[in-house]
Every structure is written in structure tokens, then in C-alpha cells.
Amino acid sequence: MRSITVLSGGHGGAKFIEGLLHGLRAGVLPGISSAESDAGADGAGAPEGVTVTVVANTADDLWIHGLKVCPDLDTVMYTLGRGLDHDRGWGRTDETWSVKEDLEAYGAPNTWFGLGDRDIATHLVRTQMLEAGFTLSQVTEALCRRWLSPVYGDQVRLVPMSDDRIETHVAVKDDSSPSGLATVHFQEYWVRLRAAVPAEQLVFVGLESATPAPGVIEAIAGADLVILPPSNPVVSVGTILGVPGVRDALAATAAPVVGISPIIGGHHVRGMAEQMLASIGVDASAGAVGQHYGARSAGGIIDGWLVDSVDAASVTALEDAGLRAAAVPLWMTDADATAAIAAAAIGLVR
Ligand code: GDP
Ligand code: CA
Numbered sequence: 001m002r003s004i005t006v007l008s009g010g011h012g013g014a015k016f017i018e019g020l021l022h023g024l025r026a027g028v029l030p031g032i033s034s035a036e037s038d039a040g041a042d043g044a045g046a047p048e049g050v051t052v053t054v055v056a057n058t059a060d061d062l063w064i065h066g067l068k069v070c071p072d073l074d075t076v077m078y079t080l081g082r083g084l085d086h087d088r089g090w091g092r093t094d095e096t097w098s099v100k101e102d103l104e105a106y107g108a109p110n111t112w113f114g115l116g117d118r119d120i121a122t123h124l125v126r127t128q129m130l131e132a133g134f135t136l137s138q139v140t141e142a143l144c145r146r147w148l149s150p151v152y153g154d155q156v157r158l159v160p161m162s163d164d165r166i167e168t169h170v171a172v173k174d175d176s177s178p179s180g181l182a183t184v185h186f187q188e189y190w191v192r193l194r195a196a197v198p199a200e201q202l203v204f205v206g207l208e209s210a211t212p213a214p215g216v217i218e219a220i221a222g223a224d225l226v227i228l229p230p231s232n233p234v235v236s237v238g239t240i241l242g243v244p245g246v247r248d249a250l251a252a253t254a255a256p257v258v259g260i261s262p263i264i265g266g267h268h269v270r271g272m273a274e275q276m277l278a279s280i281g282v283d284a285s286a287g288a289v290g291q292h293y294g295a296r297s298a299g300g301i302i303d304g305w306l307v308d309s310v311d312a313a314s315v316t317a318l319e320d321a322g323l324r325a326a327a328v329p330l331w332m333t334d335a336d337a338t339a340a341i342a343a344a345a346i347g348l349v350r
Contacts, residue, residue: 001031001032001050001224001225002049002050002051002224003050003051003052003053003219003222003223003224003225004020004050004051004052004053004223004224004225004226004227005052005053005054005055005219005220005223005225005226005227005255006020006052006053006054006055006226006227006228006229007055007161007226007227007228007229007231007237007240007241007246008054008055008056008057008072008076008229008231008236009056009057009060009072009229009231009232009235009236009237010057010060010071010072010075010076010090010231010236011075011089011090011270011271012229012230012231012232012236012262012269012270012271012332013054013056013072013076013229013230013231013236014075014076014079014080014084015079015332015338016227016229016230016231016260016332016338016341016342017052017054017076017079017080017156017229018079018080018335018338019332019335019336019337019338019339019341019342020052020227020338020339020342021052021080021152021155021156022335022336022338022339023338023339023340023342023343024050024052026336026339028339028340028343029339029342029343029346030343030346030347030350031346031350032050032346050155051154051155051156051157052155052156052157053156053157053159053215053219053223054076054156054157054158054159055159055160055161055216055219055220055240056072056073056076056158056159056160056161056240057072057161057231057235057236057237057239057240058070058072058073058136058160058161058162058166058239059161059166059167059168059186059204059207059235059239059242060072060168060186060187060235060236061073061165061166061167062113062167062185062186062187064110064113064115064187065103065108065110065113065115066127067115067120067123067124067126067127068123068126068127068130069113069115069123070126070136070140070160071090071187072236073140073158073160074090074091074119074122075090076158077140077143077144077147077148077158078091078092078147080147080148080151080152080156080158081144081146081147081148081150081151082151083147089270091114091115091116091118091119092116092118092119094118095116095117095118095119096116096117096118097114097116097117098117099115099116099117099120100114100115100116112188112191112192113187113188113191113192114191122143125139125142125143126139126143129142135163135213136160136162136163136213137159137160137163137213137214137215140158140159140160144157144158157215159213159214159215159216159219160213161212161213161216161239161240161243161246162210162211162212162213162216162243163211163213163214164206164209164210164211165206166204166205166206166207166210166239166243167185167186167204167205167206168185168186168202168203168204168205168235168239169183169184169185169186169202169203169204169205170183170184170185170186170188170189170199170200170201170202170203170279171183171199171200171201171202171203172184172189172193172197172198172199172200173197173198173200181200181201183203186235190272195271195272195275198275198278198279199272199275199276199278199279200279201279202234202235202276202279202280204239204242207239207242207243208242208244209244210243210244211243211244211245212243212244212245212246216243216245216246216249217245217246217249220246220249220250220253220255221249221252221253223253223255224255225255225256225258225346225349226250226253226255226256226257226258227257227258227259227260227342227345228257228258228259228260228293228302229259229260230260230261230262230269230330230332231262232262232268232271232272232273232276233262233273233276233277233282233289233292233293234273234276234277234279234280234282235276237259238276238280241301247301250296250301251296251299251301256303256304256349256350257296257301257302257303257304257349258302258303258304258305258306258324258345258346258348258349259290259293259302259304259305259306259345260305260306260330260341260345261286261289261290261305261306261307261308261311261330262289263277263284263285263286263289263311264286264308264310264311264330264331265308265310265311266284266285267284268284269331277289285311285314286305286307286308286311286314287307287311287314287317287318290302290305290307290314290318290321290323290325291317291318291321293305294321295321295322295323297322298321298322300322302323303323303324303349304323304324304325304326304345304348304349305318305323305324305325306325306326306327306328306330306341306344306345306348307325307326307327307330308327308328308329308330308331309327309328309329309330310327311327312327314327315327324348324349325348326344326348328340328341328344329341
């Protein structure tokens with residue numbers, strides 16, 4: 001195995017990829033032996049030849065305070081580059097908040113979306129480059145030269161799902177509006193409203209007319225393995241799948257496609273997958289999400305689906321639906337536990 005492609009959101013995806021890379025280094029991933037990677041015949045070497053391409057969701061992106069912010073790209077970049085504040089789960093380590101405080105002092109709008117001072121440097125570089133005519137892919141590559149290259153060299157590549165502007169908007173109940181609904185940006189639903197009200201409807205502005213970023217289709221078509229990490233099935237993986245051409249590429253690739261459930265025991269571990277699944281009419285259960293993606297042999301996009309041990313009862317129905325399925329602990333408590341999840345996922349579809 002030479003190349004692995006992961007279709008990722010922010011937190012869940014980034015944590016999984018961190019564990020996958022840890023597993024690669026530790027040599028615990030089945031079928032990815034040192035023999036395949038020219039690292040020697042003793043089986044002990046790290047598989048240096050294996051590359052990981054991360055295709056990240058960009059439908060969470062927003063323009064705010066005059067800056068282009070890409071939350072999922074940045075979460076992956078900071079996590080893998082060892083710059084993420086793990087307590088907060090987003091943004092930079094050693095962060096300060098002077099700009100936010102001064103925006104509030106001005107009474108500036110949209111201060112519900114907190115941007116730390118260090119984080120703002122990333123958005124300033126990105127925004128200036130975009131305004132100078134670079135594409136989001138080019139900007140991401142430039143930002144990753146600081147964060148990923150020093151740690152991984154050429155082993156890890158991060159690409160946005162599209163260079164086009166795509167934004168997830170959420171319709172929520174609003175009695176003061178003639179339609180009874182008001183639409184907010186996904187980040188406003190998540191950060192300001194804390195996903196505490198039902199998402200009546202989701203609108204993916206720009207998605208249908210978007211084109212995949214350079215390298216996205218190639219990364220799926222040319223992979224030896226494609227992984228759907230435990231990212232949000234609707235607003236992270238779902239939006240990547242919604243970029244025209246991506247579903248077809250998954251259906252056509254010679255690589256096996258395996259996914260890991262972000263739902264454990266009927267609940268998301270973190271975030272708002274339950275609210276998002278409700279808005280598209282899919283049960284918040286590990287089995288239902290696997291069946292929502294569906295077996296490639298039956299017109300879906302995955303070959304295997306990993307559920308947590310507490311969801312073991314869903315395995316038979318998943319197998320009946322044409323999937324390889326297994327139940328193992330899916331809590332990404334540390335890098336070893338997450339590497340074991342990656343190993344189980346790979347073992348399922350080898
Ligand atoms: P976001 O863009 O920051 O929301 O991140 P993702 O979409 O990549 O991941 C969010 C999903 O990760 C949520 O639906 C969580 O349920 C899931 N998640 C977070 N931690 C864990 C974990 O330890 N195990 C599993 N299986 N899922 C997790
Ligand atoms: Ca996200």
C-alpha cells in the first residue's frame with residue numbers, strides 16, 4: 001500500500017488522521033509492512049513510502065471580520081502540525097485574544113465568532129493570498145509549508161474539497177419571519193446558537209455548481225485505500241460527497257473504501273451530528289449512518305463500516321446490506337487507541 005486518502009471534517013477527522021499517522025509510524029496497520037515500503041526485510045521499519053492525502057471539508061468556511069476562515073482545513077493543519085489547542089478543540093496553542101476584546105470594545109458585529117490573535121495571522125495570510133489571485137488550494141499548500149512539511153515532509157498533503165466558495169446554511173424556526181424560518185450560517189448555528197435548536201433544513205450554497213479542487217478526484221481514483229474518518233456524516237463528509245464528481249470517483253475507484261462511525265450508542269461523541277442527521281431524516285445510530293453511505297456493491301460509496309462495540313448488534317444488518325462490518329472500541333482516547341481503530345478499519349477491507 002502506497003497511498004491513503006482520507007475525506008475529513010475538522011476535529012473528528014483530524015484526530016483520526018493523527019492516530020492513522022501514529023499507526024503508520026508504529027507499524028501496526030495491517031498490509032502496510034516495512035517490506036512494502038522498502039524499509040528492510042525485518043518488518044520493523046516505518047513505512048516511509050506511504051503518503052496520506054487529506055481532502056478536507058470547506059463548507060464550514062466563512063468570511064468574517066473581513067477574513068476568510070476555513071475551520072476544518074485549519075483544525076486539520078493545526079492538529080497535525082502540533083499547533084492546536086487541545087483543551088479548546090480548535091484554534092492555536094498559546095493563544096491571546098486582544099483583537100477579539102478590541103472588536104467587542106468597538107461594538108463590532110459578529111464577535112460571537114472568536115478569533116484568537118495567532119489564529120488571525122493564518123486568516124490574514126490566507127485572505128491576502130486569495131485577494132492576490134491564488135486559489136484556496138494554493139493558499140492551503142503555502143500554509144501547510146509551515147505546519148505540515150517540517151513534521152511530515154512530503155508524506156502528508158492537505159487539500160480543500162473545492163476552490164469554489166461553498167457555505168452550509170441552516171434554517172431554524174423564527175416566528176417573527178413570514179416563512180416561520182430564519183437562515184443562519186452553519187458557524188452561527190454551531191457557535192452562537194450552540195446547535196441548541198433543531199436544524200429544520202440545510203442549504204449547501206454553491207455546492208451543486210462547485211468543482212473539485214485540483215488533485216481531489218485523482219487522490220480518490222489513485223488511492224490504494226480511501227477512509228471516511230469519524231467525521232460528521234452530513235456537514236463534513238456529506239458536503240465533500242456533494243461536490244460534483246466525488247461520489248462517482250468513490251464508486252469507480254479500485255481502492256477499497258472504509259468508514260468509521262462518529263455515532264456511538266446512538267449519540268455523537270462531540271459536535272452536532274445528531275441534529276444534522278435529524279435534519280436529513282437519518283437515525284442517529286451507527287448502523288443507520290453506515291447504511292446511509294451504503295455499500296458500493298449496491299450503489300453506495302463504502303465497502304466497510306466500523307462501529308463501536310456497544311453497537312455490535314448493528315453488524316448483521318450492515319452485512320446484509322452488502323457491507324463488511326465489525327464492532328471495536330471507537331473512542332479516540334489517545335494516539336494508540338486511534339491507531340488501533342485505523343488498523344481495524346484497514347483490516348476490514350484488506
Ligand atoms: P468538526 O468539523 O470539527 O465537527 O469535526 P468532524 O466532522 O471531523 O468530526 C465530528 C465528529 O467526530 C462528531 O460527529 C463526533 O461524534 C465524532 N467524534 C469525535 N470524537 C470521537 C471519538 O472519540 N470517536 C468517534 N467514533 N467519533 C468521534
Ligand atoms: Ca467542521
